[in-house]
Amino acid sequence: xxxxxxxxxxxxxxxxxxxxxxxxxxxxxxxxxxxxxxxxxxxxxxxxxxxxxxxxxxxxxxxxxxxxxxxxxxxxxxxxxxxxxxxxxxxxxxxxxxxxxxxxxxxxxxxxxxxxxxxxxxxxxxxxxxxxxxxxxxxxxxxxxxxxxxxxxxxxxxxxxxxxxxxxxxxxxxxxxxxxxxxxxxxxxxxxxxxxxxxxxxxxxxxxxxxxxxxxxxxxxxxxxxxxxxxxxxxxxxxxxxxxxxxxxxxxxxxxxxxxxxxxxxxxxxxxxxxxxxxxxxxxxxxxxxxxxxxxxxxxxxxxxxxxx
Numbered sequence: 001x002x003x004x005x006x007x008x009x010x011x012x013x014x015x016x017x018x019x020x021x022x023x024x025x026x027x028x029x030x031x032x033x034x035x036x037x038x039x040x041x042x043x044x045x046x047x048x049x050x051x052x053x054x055x056x057x058x059x060x061x062x063x064x065x066x067x068x069x070x071x072x073x074x075x076x077x078x079x080x081x082x083x084x085x086x087x088x089x090x091x092x093x094x095x096x097x098x099x100x101x102x103x104x105x106x107x108x109x110x111x112x113x114x115x116x117x118x119x120x121x122x123x124x125x126x127x128x129x130x131x132x133x134x135x136x137x138x139x140x141x142x143x144x145x146x147x148x149x150x151x152x153x154x155x156x157x158x159x160x161x162x163x164x165x166x167x168x169x170x171x172x173x174x175x176x177x178x179x180x181x182x183x184x185x186x187x188x189x190x191x192x193x194x195x196x197x198x199x200x201x202x203x204x205x206x207x208x209x210x211x212x213x214x215x216x217x218x219x220x221x222x223x224x225x226x227x228x229x230x231x232x233x234x235x236x237x238x239x240x241x242x243x244x245x246x247x248x249x250x251x252x253x254x255x256x257x258x259x260x261x262x263x264x265x266x267x268x269x270x271x272x273x274x275x276x277x278x279x280x281x282x283x284x285x286x287x288x289x290x291x292x293x294x295x296x297x298x299x300x301x302x303x304x305x306x307x308x309x
Contacts, residue, residue, distance in 0.1 A: 010077035029080035042279035099125035113274030116156035127168030130225035139231035171196035181247035214262035228271035242281020
């Protein structure tokens with residue numbers, strides 16, 4: 001049937017399927033959003049948009065190894081988790097099961113959200129297999145609000161509240177980086193700190209320096225399994241307009257790449273990139289930048305697995 005059937009759209013044209021021997025990374029689409037945002041609903045379309053924009057990506061990095069990053073990792077694209085937007089329990093169960101299956105194959109799940117709520121079932125899968133899981137949450141918001149925000153217990157503002165309560169992460173070593181701007185309610189940063197998290201604002205991050213700040217995180221996470229959660233609203237809306245909750249004063253594309261590259265030396269066991277919302281995007285800018293950041297993260301994995309970079 002060669003030439004008759006067409007494979008599903010995958011990230012950068014990766015083979016479609018579950019990880020096999022030698023596979024170190026597996027892309028996983030998580031097309032779920034809680035549907036509770038007042039007017040920016042659409043992150044469920046994020047995985048498709050990122051895959052579409054990945055057609056513009058190149059696999060060889062001209063200054064950081066000059067090898068095919070995805071081939072070096074033996075990466076695959078597992079496709080999308082079966083979810084129903086707004087249906088928390090069955091969707092979260094499927095997300096955790098899909099990520100767990102990838103982890104059990106010895107590969108790192110590289111998930112594409114979806115809104116930020118998808119991080120919770122993904123962290124559950126990683127935390128159950130990697131006790132003492134440390135989280136680096138790169139985001140304009142802490143997402144550690146009180147559980148009743150929006151009258152919905154599980155939503156994209158509460159995933160880290162639940163992760164802390166469930167004991168699936170090492171809260172004392174986990175950081176929220178890039179927090180800035182205005183919030184709907186007061187006391188958000190103080191509440192996050194009371195849960196035990198470290199909060200680093202964008203102002204503090206830029207003033208101290210990205211590399212120096214991340215060096216401190218690396219020291220605290222040394223030898224520990226790390227979950228990387230990258231919310232695309234860490235970037236300024238000028239470079240990533242299509243996100244669920246934009247906040248002015250964010251990182252430039254160059255600063256975001258610098259921040260990612262400063263994570264060399266971590267033991268990353270799972271990651272997600274979330275909050276791309278195509279209905280609000282402009283010419284696929286946020287989706288394309290998300291794809292690039294995924295490639296930067298997988299370049300990190302090459303170094304982690306002794307495969308270059």
